[in-house]
Amino acid sequence: MQTKKIKRREFLLTAGAASLTALNPLRQVSAAAPAVERVIVIGAGIIGSAIGYQLSKRGCQVTVLDKVGPAAQASGNSFAWINASWSDTPDSYFSLRTHSLNEYHRLSEELNLPIRWGGALEWYHDADSTSEMTDGISLIQKGGAAAKMINRGQAADIEPNLDPQSDYLLAYSPADGAIDAQAATFAMIQGMLDNGGELIAPAMVSDVATTRKRAIVSTDIGTFDADLVVVAAGTNANDIAHMAGLKTDLLMPATPGIIVKTRPVEPLLNTVCYTTNSHFHQQADGRLIVAEKLNPPETTTHLNFLANQPNVFPNSEFAMQHAKRILNTAGFYVPEIATVEPERISIGWRPLPLDGLPTIGHVADQSRIYLASMHSGITLAPIVGSLASREILEGVRINLLEKFRVERFY
Known part of the structure; x- marks a missing residue:
């Protein structure tokens, strides 16, 4: 299979209300966050696509890598229920899901997403x-x-x-509602490309390394470097996170x-x-x-x-x-x-996830690695995309995400 490096209009879609600023979640300044201008996102599912799109909107140079292509794995083969329904999970998770439903209404108008409420x-x-x-x-x-x-x-x-x-x-x-998750993922990838980003697929990641100033991703088609790597690799999150130096699993x-x-x-x-x-x-x-x-x-x-x-x-x-x-x-x-x-x-x-909850945020001893691993990616994509892009580019920690840090597994 030939790998394609895709930019802007080369990517053709094949599938057919409260603003986040109104939510104003509290945040804390993080002095450890590096300056970020270029980001590699590993994973072109709905979470990786949402983060890539939001980063590109804010002027970041984004490269999305995927071993197959957009929505080719979990996102494209999902029941695609958008919900903040009852559960036995903590209030913080219900709150995150509720915020994401609100953000979906705004994002749907922005990208004309195929949602049925x-x-x-x-x-x-x-x-x-x-x-x-x-x-x-x-x-x-x-x-x-x-x-x-x-x-x-x-x-x-x-x-x-x-x-x-x-x-x-x-x-x-x-x-609650439901979405065509494949079409939504494609729409966010298209938005990222229109903002100057690039999609490279298929590209199989073999290693993720960091230095004091850079993050380097090795693949079967070459090496890519950036200021930061986002791991949004779906069911492959354990493997990629281990390559990046994480000592614990994220997923069952x-x-x-x-x-x-x-x-x-x-x-x-x-x-x-x-x-x-x-x-x-x-x-x-x-x-x-x-x-x-x-x-x-x-x-x-x-x-x-x-x-x-x-x-x-x-x-x-x-x-x-x-x-x-x-x-x-x-x-x-x-x-x-x-x-x-x-x-x-x-x-x-x-x-x-090991405890049923998302894992979102920087790895404490790897400031150039940002994790985004979860089960309810369809529901959470809009809020995770928005808040993760702020944490990455503004160097802040947003309180709405504090219960979902990887440090809880240490």
């Missing part, structure tokens, strides 16, 4: 899971969230074609999920729908995204196939069998889904 419905088929969700909704309501528990009749008003097949209450989160082993994208259909869904065995929503272009967690039997055949984290099935027949099963499962809740023709079937690999 319809809210989300989540439900379960047992009392314990429903009780846990109810407690979570109650907790975020105290923080001002508009989410609430509703009954089947109320859910039918919001999502007329849905039968939850359960008499338990559902959680409704009206602020990635887990797979199957994503089915259908051909466009007439309007069928208003919300993101999430339950135990099926997740589905409809994009702005009419395509349905239907997903499930992949729990294959631990046979030698399956383990060997999944060992290298493939994004596609070994053959189209096998892929179609999985797609039909997944669409039929979703059809249990919305019968029309079972009849829709699949267009693309892929395996998505989810980065899973």
